[in-house]
Amino acid sequence: xxxxxxxxxxxxxxxxxxxxxxxxxxxxxxxxxxxxxxxxxxxxxxxxxxxxxxxxxxxxxxxxxxxxxxxxxxxxxxxxxxxxxxxxxxxxxxxxxxxxxxxxxxxxxxxxxxxxxxxxxxxxxxxxxxxxxxxxxxxxxxxxxxxxxxxxxxxxxxxxxxxxxxxxxxxxxxxxxxxxxxxxxxxxxxxxxxxxxxxxxxxxxxxxxxxxxxxxxxxxxxxxxxxxxxxxxxxxxxxxxxxxxxxxxxxxxxxxxxxxxxxxxxxxxxxxxxxxxxxxxxxxxxxxxxxxxxxxxxxxxxxxxxxxxxxxxxxxxxxxxxxxxxxxxxxxxxxxxxxxxxxxxxxxxxxxxxxxxxxxxxxxxxxxxxxxxxxxxxxxxxxxxxxxxxxxxxxxxxxxxxxxxxxxxxxxxxxxxxxxxxxxxxxxxxxxxxxxxxxxxxxxxxxxxxxxxxxxxxxxxxxxxxxxxxxxxxxxxxxxxxxxxxxxxxxxxxxxxxxxxxxxxxxxxxxxxxxxxxxxxxxxxxx
Amino acid sequence: xxxxxxxxxxxxxxxxxxxxxxxxxxxxxxxxxxxxxxxxxxxxxxxxxxxxxxxxxxxxxxxxxxxxxxxxxxxxxxxxxxxxxxxxxxxxxxxxxxxxxxxxxxxxxxxxxxxxxxxxxxxxxxxxxxxxxxxxxxxxxxxxxxxxxxxxxxxxxxxxxxxxxxxxxxxxxxxxxxxxxxxxxxxxxxxxxxxxxxxxxxxxxxxxxxxxxxxxxxxxxxxxxxxxxxxxxxxxxxxxxxxxxxxxxxxxxxxxxxxxxxxxxxxxxxxxxxxxxxxxxxxxxxxxxxxxxxxxxxxxxxxxxxxxxxxxxxxxxxxxxx
Numbered sequence: 130x131x132x133x134x135x136x137x138x139x140x141x142x143x144x145x146x147x148x149x150x151x152x153x154x155x156x157x158x159x160x161x162x163x164x165x166x167x168x169x170x171x172x173x174x175x176x177x178x179x180x181x182x183x184x185x186x187x188x189x190x191x192x193x194x195x196x197x198x199x200x201x202x203x204x205x206x207x208x209x210x211x212x213x214x215x216x217x218x219x220x221x222x223x224x225x226x227x228x229x230x231x232x233x234x235x236x237x238x239x240x241x242x243x244x245x246x247x248x249x250x251x252x253x254x255x256x257x258x259x260x261x262x263x264x265x266x267x268x269x270x271x272x273x274x275x276x277x278x279x280x281x282x283x284x285x286x287x288x289x290x291x292x293x294x295x296x297x298x299x300x301x302x303x304x305x306x307x308x309x310x311x312x313x314x315x316x317x318x319x320x321x322x323x324x325x326x327x328x329x330x331x332x333x334x335x336x337x338x339x340x341x342x343x344x345x346x347x348x349x350x351x352x353x354x355x356x357x358x359x360x361x362x363x364x365x366x367x368x369x370x371x372x373x374x375x376x377x378x379x380x381x382x383x384x385x386x387x388x389x390x391x392x393x394x395x396x397x398x399x400x401x402x403x404x405x406x407x408x409x410x411x412x413x414x415x416x417x418x419x420x421x422x423x424x425x426x427x428x429x430x431x432x433x434x435x436x437x438x439x440x441x442x443x444x445x446x447x448x449x450x451x452x453x454x455x456x457x458x459x460x461x462x463x464x465x466x467x468x469x470x471x472x473x474x475x476x477x478x479x480x481x482x483x484x485x486x487x488x489x490x491x492x493x494x495x496x497x498x499x500x501x502x503x504x505x506x507x508x509x510x511x512x513x514x515x516x517x518x519x520x521x522x523x524x525x526x527x528x529x530x531x532x533x534x535x536x537x538x539x540x541x542x543x544x545x546x547x548x549x550x551x552x553x554x555x556x557x558x559x560x561x562x563x564x565x566x567x568x569x570x571x572x573x574x575x576x577x578x579x580x581x582x583x584x585x586x587x588x589x590x591x592x593x594x595x596x597x598x599x600x601x602x603x604x605x606x607x608x609x610x611x612x613x614x615x616x617x618x619x620x621x622x623x624x625x626x627x628x629x630x631x632x633x634x635x636x637x638x639x640x641x642x643x644x645x646x647x648x649x650x651x652x653x654x655x656x
Numbered sequence: 657x658x659x660x661x662x663x664x665x666x667x668x669x670x671x672x673x674x675x676x677x678x679x680x681x682x683x684x685x686x687x688x689x690x691x692x693x694x695x696x697x698x699x700x701x702x703x704x705x706x707x708x709x710x711x712x713x714x715x716x717x718x719x720x721x722x723x724x725x726x727x728x729x730x731x732x733x734x735x736x737x738x739x740x741x742x743x744x745x746x747x748x749x750x751x752x753x754x755x756x757x758x759x760x761x762x763x764x765x766x767x768x769x770x771x772x773x774x775x776x777x778x779x780x781x782x783x784x785x786x787x788x789x790x791x792x793x794x795x796x797x798x799x800x801x802x803x804x805x806x807x808x809x810x811x812x813x814x815x816x817x818x819x820x821x822x823x824x825x826x827x828x829x830x831x832x833x834x835x836x837x838x839x840x841x842x843x844x845x846x847x848x849x850x851x852x853x854x855x856x857x858x859x860x861x862x863x864x865x866x867x868x869x870x871x872x873x874x875x876x877x878x879x880x881x882x883x884x885x886x887x888x889x890x891x892x893x894x895x896x897x898x899x900x901x902x903x904x905x906x907x908x909x910x911x912x913x914x915x916x917x918x919x920x921x922x923x924x925x926x927x928x929x930x931x932x933x934x935x936x937x938x939x940x941x942x943x944x945x946x947x948x949x950x951x952x953x954x955x956x957x958x959x960x961x962x963x964x965x966x967x968x969x970x971x972x973x974x975x976x977x978x
Contacts, residue, residue, distance in 0.1 A: 180878075183878050185874075185877075185878060187874075188869070209883075213880040213881075213882065214880060215880070216877070216878050216879065216880040217878060217879035217880035217881070218880055221878075221879075222875070222878050224871065224875055226871065229870070229871045229872060230871055230872055230875045231872055231875070232872045232873075232876055232889075232890045232894070233872065233894065233969075234893045234894055234967075234969055235889065235890070235893075240876075243876075243879075243881060243885070243889070244879045244880075244881070247879065247880050247881050247882070247885075248880060278969045278970075280969075280970055294879070
């Protein structure tokens, strides 16, 4: 008999407690040293499949039937104790969000040692494995580092540790659940390289779950595309990307934002000619902002014109979000000049006039946290509408409906609550609520980064429409390809300074600064 | 211990003394304006005015209030709370044994409260919405809604009148060792537990539910760590800190709220001593007892704040770096 395939899943079905089918008839097999990427949007069941490989179902969900064989053993037939020997030992998991995946009151050294101890290691053997694991992910192996607590480490460092732990016990199967989604582009790149290197040297079977097709291109050998709990297409990466057979796969591939430099033609250049004639809505001069005594934005100047979208791009810690918060009055610890429609604007939100407050709106990254969960969609938007001074209930209702139309949400959502909507729909509600005040300037702070690609594409399309209507936008993001689709000009920020600024096409075609070139190279892309 | 943390604790201790001082001023002022003359209360309504005057002079009550206050505080700082007016005995001699009774009662309740509420709260959280959870949650919610005199009375009816297992009153004899009278404490301790347990159990359950559904707990489990280890090393430490405040609140309540329970069981403690002293206009005793109760409150809060600081690795590490 030939060497057994380490991971075989046969007709896996999963249901939630109300009996709804979440995963339908999923079968996959992953050979030694092979990386299978499972791609799909949130709600496609990809994460459920990934976690089931550890014999685990999230609360409210159950594995109803099927077979998951790891190294010849069906883990679903194991008792709790036997299953635990597999979890972390023969099959390990790299989580999506490294910052919330470590026990907060235990040092990382202890958490690593705990894992090894649970799988039969002790004494000098344990110490040696630990040292080796840290070396593999380029982290220092000294007592001081091991004594650190999770909150003392960056997301990138924690993800390295999570990866080190996943490989530490030499498992046959390693499951990675969106391991780079929470990281910024430059970190993402190094983590991807690290994963690729470790996969090669470990010879484990890897299942890599992601919604980011560009990442798939870097790591995967084979691809399985999931939609509503089913695998709609499975095959070699090159084949799936070059000749997708399924409509849904084609749609996913089309929805990926591409750098304009690579695909000339789309949205951004239709307005380039008029770009110079923008009448300034916002002018920022010599803006300095501090957190406590630490200055994080060091005197930057830029402007946003009517109907213009300015992309503010940078990694985490670049000061881009702080800049957006200063503009909208949410960060008062700042100096410099803000000119809004020609008049000067104070930094403190409390000293701004009601009209100015309405004229400048912000949409945040995470709609889950910016919408009141106990308020229906209608209530959420109506409250914003009534701030314009409208009191007549029927008129407010009509306005709410027209706003929903404007963000292309169906009227049926009106009585629903945020929890009933998908991430993309929620973000559109947040945009509708911002538009209710008829703003002149919309600050978008990473508004698409929590969304799936296809949803992201829909939100971007919406923003393009709004831009045509004359709305000025400051689009804050770390996603360079995305911004190239909607922004006429780009500002690149690093460590609180603007390192490069200019027309989108110029910045992308002939980047002047080293950091811009690095960002362009780091952006994962197809082919 | 590192410097900034020590500084933080020192600030808290200084503040604690400021609080004590403020309370002593307020209580002293209040006793000055209380209707009724202590000397007349001690000697009876028909007493000879010259005898009353002599007694007033003897206790220094003829001096201006400010002078009285400072001489009293001077004594209090050296442990001398003055003499009780009706008996003329030193205050401490009269309330000392009663304070010990109260301390045994409250400390026993607290020592049972803490482990019991963690066990019950975490078990309820683990078996959320199942039988074990209901068995824990329903009775604790019922008892939290009842005042302590109702719980005390029900316990007396059940255990003393009906079952006849325990005495209905807790008349502790000062001349016998406390250890031989431990059964007298059972019903009062149960009463205090009944009124405090529910709140802490609810809090522990709520925090534990949040911790149990945290991503890091799933991650730890998916590393193959045994359930017992997950519970003790990951769930418990993250449940303790947010509940310390609630426990401290209940401990402080025990220190003061013990008054009613003591009177239900006629247990000679500090609470009943206080109500006696107020009736007799025995100001030195009133002052001494209020100060003791305040000091306990302040101390409990101080300890809980210190614990929160010490248990938080963020504060520990951040201050250790400098």
